[in-house]
Amino acid sequence: MSAVAACRxxxxxxxxxxxxxxxxxxxxxxxxxAHEGLPARAFVEPGLAGVPSAVxxxxxxxxxxxxHLGHFLVALVETMPPRDHFAFAACYSxxxxxxxxxxxxxATTIRAEVRRHHSAEWLAHHRVESRLAALADDAYIATARxxxxxxxxxxxxxxxxxxxxxxxxxxxxxRALESIASQETVLPADVRLVDDSIENCLAARASGFASDxxxxxxxAAGDAAIVRAHGIRALTIADLLG
Numbered sequence: 130m131s132a133v134a135a136c137r138x139x140x141x142x143x144x145x146x147x148x149x150x151x152x153x154x155x156x157x158x159x160x161x162x163a164h165e166g167l168p169a170r171a172f173v174e175p176g177l178a179g180v181p182s183a184v185x186x187x188x189x190x191x192x193x194x195x196x197h198l199g200h201f202l203v204a205l206v207e208t209m210p211p212r213d214h215f216a217f218a219a220c221y222s223x224x225x226x227x228x229x230x231x232x233x234x235x236a237t238t239i240r241a242e243v244r245r246h247h248s249a250e251w252l253a254h255h256r257v258e259s260r261l262a263a264l265a266d267d268a269y270i271a272t273a274r275x276x277x278x279x280x281x282x283x284x285x286x287x288x289x290x291x292x293x294x295x296x297x298x299x300x301x302x303x304r305a306l307e308s309i310a311s312q313e314t315v316l317p318a319d320v321r322l323v324d325d326s327i328e329n330c331l332a333a334r335a336s337g338f339a340s341d342x343x344x345x346x347x348x349a350a351g352d353a354a355i356v357r358a359h360g361i362r363a364l365t366i367a368d369l370l371g
Contacts, residue, residue: 139319139339140309141264145272145279147325147346149261155254157188159243160201163236172243173250191217193349196326197273197300198236199229213351214328237275244281257286258345260366271296271305271322302329303336310338323364327352330361343369 146152158172161180171179188204194217195201203211203220211217221229243251265288272279276297283290293312296305302322310320317337324330325346333340341364342356356363 139315139321140313141268142271142306142309142320142322143261143265143268144322144324144326144329144343144346145270145274148323148343149258149265149270150282151256151258152254153189153192153347155251156192156201157185158254159236159240160188160205162239162243163232164202164205166235167239169239169242169246172239173247176250193326193347193352194218195347196328198233199300201236202229202232213349240275240278244278248281252282252285255282255285257282258366259286260370262286262288264369265290269294269296269305269309271299271302271309271324273297273299301332303332303338306333306336306338323369327355327361330356331359334359334361 143149146156154177157180158177161167161184162169162171177185184205187207187210188201190210191200191204191207194211194214195203200217200221202224203217206224207220211220262283265283270279270290272295274297276292276295279295279297280290280292296302296308299305302324306317306320306322310317313320318339321339321341322330322333323341323343324333325343325348327342330340330342341362342352344353344363344365353363
């Protein structure tokens with residue numbers, strides 16, 4: 130039985146960045162441009178080559194701990210990369226709320242400008258898992274990313290998803306899962322989140338929803354052990370496709 134069939138008559142909910150789409154280069158560039166106050170054209174020229182190698186390395190190391198746009202700032206301001214989820218949360222908590230919100234606003238603005246003026250180059254920095262793209266037609270998406278970006282990326286890959294199925298700009302996915310359960314008129318246990326963030330998986334399960342860990346996404350070294358310790362199912366793409 131496929132993963133989609135397994136959660137009917139409920140709903141399948143997919144994370145976007147890390148599960149459906151590998152966008153780490155785009156996220157790194159957007160974060161760098163927002164932090165340095167650079168114009169949208171810098172996304173193309175010099176592009177990733179203009180990002181200091183230490184920033185690129187820090188962002189890649191910290192990416193598994195990031196759950197929303199504000200978290201991108203940690204990779205830009207911390208001199209020592211956090212070693213685990215707890216250390217990352219402590220780093221983020223030290224950033225003044227006003228500074229984090231200003232960064233989120235700047236990153237949102239520069240991403241929109243890049244999409245508007247350099248659409249082809251922007252899309253090229255998103256590698257969608259083609260085997261999973263078709264699943265999105267029958268699924269919901271719960272993501273920290275903005276809805277317009279998600280729609281544009283999916284449409285470029287032939288997926289036309291109803292706006293009501295995209296839950297976007299999230300910092301806590303449990304509220305979205307509650308809304309999905311209500312829309313589908315099902316119990317929380319019949320709503321299944323597939324996410325590469327072990328924190329999102331644990332939060333979903335703690336709220337009564339089903340969750341599976343996407344083993345192909347962005348992961349920290351200790352995540353697999355956390356998954357096993359909590360008895361969460363680790364899915365492969367083949368598992369999800371059934």
